[in-house]
Amino acid sequence: MTSYRKDFPILDQQVNGAPLVYLDNAATSQKPHVVIDALKDYYHRYNANVHRAVHALSDQATVAFEHARDRVREFVNAGSRNEIIFTRGTTESINLVANCYTGLLKPGDEILISHMEHHSNIVPWQMLAARTNAVLKACDVNSQGDIDLESFAELLTDKTKIVAIAHVSNALGTVNPLQQIIEQAHEAGAVVVVDGAQAVPHFDVDVSALDCDFYAFSGHKMYGPTGIGVLYGKEKLLDVLPPWQGGGEMIETVSINKSTYNTLPYKFEAGTPNIAGAIGLGAAIDYLTQLPRDEIKTSEDELLRLTLSQLKQIDGVRLVGEPEKRISVVSFLVDGSHPHDVGTLLDQQGIAVRTGHHCAMPLMAQLGIPGTVRASFSLYNSPEDVDRLIAGVRKAVSFI
Numbered sequence: 001m002t003s004y005r006k007d008f009p010i011l012d013q014q015v016n017g018a019p020l021v022y023l024d025n026a027a028t029s030q031k032p033h034v035v036i037d038a039l040k041d042y043y044h045r046y047n048a049n050v051h052r053a054v055h056a057l058s059d060q061a062t063v064a065f066e067h068a069r070d071r072v073r074e075f076v077n078a079g080s081r082n083e084i085i086f087t088r089g090t091t092e093s094i095n096l097v098a099n100c101y102t103g104l105l106k107p108g109d110e111i112l113i114s115h116m117e118h119h120s121n122i123v124p125w126q127m128l129a130a131r132t133n134a135v136l137k138a139c140d141v142n143s144q145g146d147i148d149l150e151s152f153a154e155l156l157t158d159k160t161k162i163v164a165i166a167h168v169s170n171a172l173g174t175v176n177p178l179q180q181i182i183e184q185a186h187e188a189g190a191v192v193v194v195d196g197a198q199a200v201p202h203f204d205v206d207v208s209a210l211d212c213d214f215y216a217f218s219g220h221k222m223y224g225p226t227g228i229g230v231l232y233g234k235e236k237l238l239d240v241l242p243p244w245q246g247g248g249e250m251i252e253t254v255s256i257n258k259s260t261y262n263t264l265p266y267k268f269e270a271g272t273p274n275i276a277g278a279i280g281l282g283a284a285i286d287y288l289t290q291l292p293r294d295e296i297k298t299s300e301d302e303l304l305r306l307t308l309s310q311l312k313q314i315d316g317v318r319l320v321g322e323p324e325k326r327i328s329v330v331s332f333l334v335d336g337s338h339p340h341d342v343g344t345l346l347d348q349q350g351i352a353v354r355t356g357h358h359c360a361m362p363l364m365a366q367l368g369i370p371g372t373v374r375a376s377f378s379l380y381n382s383p384e385d386v387d388r389l390i391a392g393v394r395k396a397v398s399f400i
């Protein structure tokens with residue numbers, strides 16, 4: 001297996017006296033040279049605003065920005081570039097949809113989510129429900145960490161107008177049976193919003209094959225910069241949704257009392273966008289798509305298998321969630337200790353993990369725990385990183 005570690009300059013450093021083992025990839029991934037170079041190149045050579053001027057630099061920036069949109073379209077296999085809206089990230093993408101549906105829901109309509117969702121896929125729907133007097137419902141998650149499909153089917157009714165569901169759980173790594181969920185939701189007449197933040201970094205996503213209505217993701221979890229993300233939406237739905245933010249770029253004409261709006265995708269991109277971020281995201285997609293993704297998935301799965309089997313052998317360690325299908329994310333607890341203490345002891349050994357509720361408090365409540373220690377793997381992690389983690393956990397257990 002090729003090592004991709006050398007592509008990521010930040011990994012070549014010592015933390016607390018030990019070589020860095022970075023296992024917090026679900027929070028944000030590191031950036032390869034090519035992405036850092038793309039950002040630098042934009043600011044060094046052609047920084048200018050997009051779509052607004054006739055001068056050469058603006059033209060060059062616009063071409064690069066729009067090229068990034070084309071790369072995103074190909075990456076998720078959307079039917080049209082009009083369906084790709086640049087946002088700040090998954091959170092903003094979901095907020096965009098939730099805001100735009102304000103005028104389309106009526107009192108008593110229902111929004112269905114799951115207990116597994118990240119707060120970004122809960123709070124915007126609570127706010128939408130409060131604005132419209134719609135009802136927010138959440139299906140159960142079982143103790144394995146899978147969505148309870150019976151509970152989902154029970155809660156899905158002809159009143160359900162929106163189903164919002166994660167493709168992959170950030171806290172447990174569960175890969176949800178999206179195809180089935182989407183088919184059932186469509187039969188009930190609901191649109192489906194997918195939170196794809198944890199999916200796109202790990203496997204190919206085809207929004208056309210999935211037939212989801214909206215798909216949200218962030219650049220920074222898939223080797224791109226922070227502050228840039230994507231909302232994919234079916235063109236026929238985006239066409240009828242009203243814009244959510246007003247300002248430059250999203251308009252066609254403006255008079256003091258009235259404005260007409262730009263065509264897609266610009267109708268949803270008010271103001272100067274994150275130009276460097278979009279260009280950096282395009283570079284991240286170029287980087288990812290030239291790699292053997294299936295091979296990388298197999299190696300990430302092997303790291304997951306190794307970690308699970310070795311953690312199970314440590315007395316006092318309890319794995320949280322054993323979902324049917326999962327990506328390389330492992331949540332666990334150490335008896336008699338708070339996750340933060342374990343995380344701190346690992347950090348002292350140069351191992352970066354995340355601890356806490358992972359912005360999934362309703363999931364933690366369903367599982368009856370306050371939080372977990374979470375190790376999340378990426379394409380640059382290796383079996384040596386697993387060895388370091390296991391040795392680190394053993395040491396932490398011996399201290400506690």
Ligand code: C6P
Pocket residue numbers: 026027028088089090091092118120121166168169170171195197198218354358359
């Ligand atoms: N999860 C984690 O450590 P933003 O912040 O907009 O890029 O992504 C929000 C988000 C939405 N959905 C899921 C499934 C996510 O995992 C995240 C971000 C990070 O798990 C930070 S809380």
